[in-house]
Amino acid sequence: MEKINVVILSDDLDLRIEVKNLLQREQFAISGYSDYGAEAKTKIVNLFPEVVLCAVRGKVQESVFTFVQDLLTTVRSSMVVLVTDNISVDLVNKAAGYGIRKVMPFSGVTPQDFSEELKTVLALEQQRSLDSNEGKKVRCKVLGFFSGKGGTGKTTIAVNTAISLAREGKRVMLLDLDLQCGDVAISLDADSKYSIVDLVQDRGGITIENINNFSVDHSSGLRVLCAPKSAELAEYVQSSDVEKIIDIMRPYYEYVIVDMSSAFNDITITACESCEEIFLVYNTDILSLRNAKMSYDILEKLHQKDKLQFIINKYEKGIIKPADYTKMFGLEIYYVIPYDGNTAISSVNKGQPAVLSAPRSTLGSSVRHLTEKVIAEHTGIKVLMEPEKKKKKTRGEPKKSKDNPKKK
Ligand SMILES: Nc1ncnc2c1ncn2[C@@H]1O[C@H](COP(=O)(O)OP(=O)(O)OP(=O)(O)O)[C@@H](O)[C@H]1O
Numbered sequence: 554m555e556k557i558n559v560v561i562l563s564d565d566l567d568l569r570i571e572v573k574n575l576l577q578r579e580q581f582a583i584s585g586y587s588d589y590g591a592e593a594k595t596k597i598v599n600l601f602p603e604v605v606l607c608a609v610r611g612k613v614q615e616s617v618f619t620f621v622q623d624l625l626t627t628v629r630s631s632m633v634v635l636v637t638d639n640i641s642v643d644l645v646n647k648a649a650g651y652g653i654r655k656v657m658p659f660s661g662v663t664p665q666d667f668s669e670e671l672k673t674v675l676a677l678e679q680q681r682s683l684d685s686n687e688g689k690k691v692r693c694k695v696l697g698f699f700s701g702k703g704g705t706g707k708t709t710i711a712v713n714t715a716i717s718l719a720r721e722g723k724r725v726m727l728l729d730l731d732l733q734c735g736d737v738a739i740s741l742d743a744d745s746k747y748s749i750v751d752l753v754q755d756r757g758g759i760t761i762e763n764i765n766n767f768s769v770d771h772s773s774g775l776r777v778l779c780a781p782k783s784a785e786l787a788e789y790v791q792s793s794d795v796e797k798i799i800d801i802m803r804p805y806y807e808y809v810i811v812d813m814s815s816a817f818n819d820i821t822i823t824a825c826e827s828c829e830e831i832f833l834v835y836n837t838d839i840l841s842l843r844n845a846k847m848s849y850d851i852l853e854k855l856h857q858k859d860k861l862q863f864i865i866n867k868y869e870k871g872i873i874k875p876a877d878y879t880k881m882f883g884l885e886i887y888y889v890i891p892y893d894g895n896t897a898i899s900s901v902n903k904g905q906p907a908v909l910s911a912p913r914s915t916l917g918s919s920v921r922h923l924t925e926k927v928i929a930e931h932t933g934i935k936v937l938m939e940p941e942k943k944k945k946k947t948r949g950e951p952k953k954s955k956d957n958p959k960k961k
Pocket residue numbers: 702703704705706707708709710731813814815866867868890891892893894895897898901916
């Protein structure tokens with residue numbers, strides 16, 4: 554029988570153990586412990602618990618309720634239970650108002666009774682979710698960003714899209730498969746000790762635990778599996794590893810975003826085969842159009858044609874137009890992103906992608922709208938993603954430059 558995955562939250566270390574001892578080992582697996590601190594939410598999201606037990610000794614502080622409320626906006630499929638020694642009718646009513654499914658005592662109860670009751674509550678909750686279609690796992694979508702031409706903006710668009718999805722509360726993994734020159738980590742200023750090479754070489758094999766161990770969190774909520782820091786390590790990754798990594802990630806993420814290199818090697822081909830959709834990122838110059846034709850033909854021969862969509866990036870008025878792509882490939886352009894050199898350069902230099910550092914810029918807002926389209930097509934739900942509200946300037950504060958200053 555599969556065990557029920559539980560995370561125990563408490564600031565009180567002794568209480569964590571007390572609550573753990575109430576869970577019968579044959580039925581429950583503790584996937585982690587946490588306090589109610591700033592890092593807790595991200596930690597819990599990545600543990601994918603079915604049950605979150607919030608244990609509190611004495612008075613339940615307001616901060617616990619607001620934590621749960623915030624947590625449930627992200628981890629919608631987990632059930633939260635409050636475990637306390639201070640149960641009252643008022644508390645139960647208040648807890649229900651914050652989305653807590655049950656309030657249970659931790660003293661004067663046997664592990665058998667506690668475990669049985671928790672299982673019953675969970676079964677009821679799962680039935681309720683099934684009935685209302687709520688909490689149903691959204692099928693994972695693996696989105697690849699590719700072009701056979703270097704420098705068209707694959708990484709820029711992949712990274713910004715991944716962040717936008719994560720900020721919308723989606724569970725997102727960004728996988729850097731440009732194994733020789735991957736620069737996702739630099740774009741995000743992510744200080745990762747590990748890379749995909751550590752994952753494939755680990756004795757424990759490719760498991761979801763190891764994928765979590767060797768990937769890093771980004772402040773946006775995104776998880777990132779980086780490319781190795783030196784190019785010569787790339788050869789340790791086999792195409793079968795790539796297929797396995799993506800397959801294992803699927804049940805745990807709503808989106809896996811794959812940034813690829815411009816080389817048509819085994820890794821790229823396997824990644825394309827694992828994708829549901831491949832965004833071909835090209836520009837409006839003749840070399841781009843020529844390369845697009847070559848790449849399209851190869852992918853067609855590899856039976857990937859139905860997955861292909863064009864994103865025209867760095868668009869500026871000129872001889873080649875997005876319509877030329879439509880004419881050549883008989884395919885509507887999925888999205889056109891204008892040239893925005895100022896934002897592109899400054900965001901890379903800051904290690905803060907445009908959707909974060911300059912959300913109102915041409916680049917930032919274009920990727921946000923692209924993401925809205927991706928979500929609408931995947932879930933059938935139209936979302937309107939607003940950029941962060943600008944902070945109010947306090948008097949005397951120096952004037953800040955605009956997100957996307959016009960060229961002089
Ligand atoms: N819309 C845009 N407007 C202006 N510059 C852009 C835009 N998108 C990306 N760039 C810039 O283009 C350059 C190449 O971008 P990026 O590294 O994302 O391309 P790539 O296709 O991933 O390259 P590679 O093939 O080397 O992996 C970067 O300097 C980036 O800042």
